[in-house]
Amino acid sequence: MALQETIPWIEKYRPRILDEIIDQEAVVNSLKTIVLTKSVPHMLFAGPPGVGKTATAHAFAAQLFGPRYIEDGYFLEINASDERGIDVIREKVKGFARTVPMGGVGFKILLLDEADQLTSDAQHAFRRVMEQFSATCRFILAANYANRIIEPIQSRCAVFRFKPIGLEHIEEAVKRIVSREALKVSSQAVKALFEVTEGDLRRCINMLQTASTYSRDISEALVYQVAGIAWGGEVRRLMVLAIGGRLEEARQQLRTILHVNGASERELIAQMYREIFYLNLPEERRLSLISLLGEVDFRLSQGATPELQLMMFLTHLYSSAQAGK
């Protein structure tokens, strides 16, 4: 029996053309002009997660090269954090950009996603790759923070800043999905979605779909429930275990997050940072913990052992919470 596939909504409602990109008007208008003139610079798409950077790059390529932009070999996406090193990336670029495409605009587009995951050494090497192939290839780099991209690359790129998606646009996007999927969502629930996701539309849609597997009628309460199972929820549980002194369990949870779930240490630290502000702690201790987390962050970049350093942080979280009692 063939199982009916459920298409994840982030794929089902993925924008296909630039006009479907939500709430990034300035970016979209510039890109539409570029499509008309066909004079394409290297570009850096900078902005928070889930606001449409990757989708915009695809939509742009589709409009420039036509809907078969991938199959026809005009467009390649490489994810910087999946590749094992700059050499692998260079080889991929070389393989892709070696040939000049037949007809059309005379160049190809390579999207380097999560480009800020490259170390600055790797970025310098990548800059040379960009120069080497710029006759046949335009590069789009996507990153959460422009300032994590080295200046020589920034100066070679037109920088497009993506912003978090505003409440009314989230409402609009949700409304569209709600009517297509025959759901009911209260306006408080939409506000809750907006607040827990901080304008990250991808998270919003994922949470909406997850909530819909429980009820067609999505309440504010259900949104908060789903927020509890999301990534942030896992990390919060980890921190709450530590605060309660259940360090062995916390360690087990940490190992699961790091080694089984496949999350990166960096994502984990970023999430811990967000959570610190909401934990029940004496304020001066909270400041020391923030500083300590920064120290851990830096130590990991120097090759220290993630589990050990993070547990060190969690024992301090535990003792700080005890001190507040």
Add this chain to the structure above:
Amino acid sequence: MSIPWTEKYRPRLVREIVGNRQAIQQFLEWIRGWEKGGPASKAVILAGPPGVGKTSLVLAYAHEYSWDLVEINASDERSGERLRELLGASVSQATLTGTRKRIILVDEVDGIAGKEASGGVAVLTSLIKASRVPMVLVANDPWDARLAPLRQIAPIIKFNRVRRDEIFRHLKMISDRERIGSDEKVLREIADRAEGDLRGAINDLQLLASAMENPALLLPYLGERDREKTSFDVLAGVFGAKTASDGRLLTMNTDMDMDQVITWVYDNLFKQFQKPEALAEAMKIVAEADLHLARMKRFQMWGLTRYVAPLVGAGPGIIKSLRGEKGGGFEFPSKIRFMQQTRDLRGRVAEALSKIASKSRMSRSKAATEMLPYVAEMIRGGDRGVAAHYGLSQEEVQAIETVFKTVATMPKTPHATARGGKSAATPPRGRTRARRRSP
């Protein structure tokens, strides 16, 4: 001195072995599996400090139940080739008489790991896989990274040090039988010094008895046994250290490298402290040791190594005594066990992540945080269609369910209910929890 007492009083029957009842029980269960024809594994590793009865157990069992015993000492045999020569026939052929059963004892297995390019571990692993008879490997420290292939096919049976009172009673029995009439104080002293090494204690007793009418006179001159420090010795030293020098010296007398010392100390740290502050302080020092080691590797500044030993070797002990912390046992690092137990799981989740990542146009690590929790929850909610969309196999779906069963279940009391359904200025997630707990 005619026959060594350690030989003379070597147990002939399994029940004569002193201490380690649990390990003996585990061994018997395993070997009885062979007697019944359905063994749980081809081989086991008897692991523990020297002189606690690991080899004696195998000898006693073979003697008591009339098994043929093939015994080799791994550290005597230089190459894997030689091992195969010695054991090849024994593992594959039925016994000559056809009635007696055979057991193979490979002593000092950690000895073969040290020999460079000998291929000893690989040969032993393939011998075990091919073996038709039970094989017992004996090791002091089975956690050597080079022995990893053996650990995967041979479960570890852990032997502990023999308790002081058990050693004492045993010495008493021997001195009664030998009619040396030494007083109990001396026997207790020997038992104390032995640090759980029964064989060492018996040797000391025999030496004292042979030298003097009254062993007590010689006792002060008896040197302490300079045994190689096992991981557990190192742990005992670390958590008992009083000065920075203690830490530095301690780590000089061990084969463990600094990575291992840090792993063992860190893994055992939590059971050693009751007070949160003390734990955090100790953890901070160990984390600094880890940092120095990381910088040493990263920047190839070999000189930085020297800062590691005093920190990790003495830090926890000094904090422990300073804060009046007592007790706490030692265990093999739980990390190793965790990684072994989750090997299949990790592989399947990684495979699933690759599939999800490519459909979602993102990296695997991003898919881990941005997609996997939702996919897991949808699957739990009964939506198998999402798994079909990503092309996840049954095993991968089960792996996801397993992981998220333990880490995430829909909270029974939603945040919003706890907040009383206030709609204005809805706080971000988490804040409610903090607020509720504040007095």
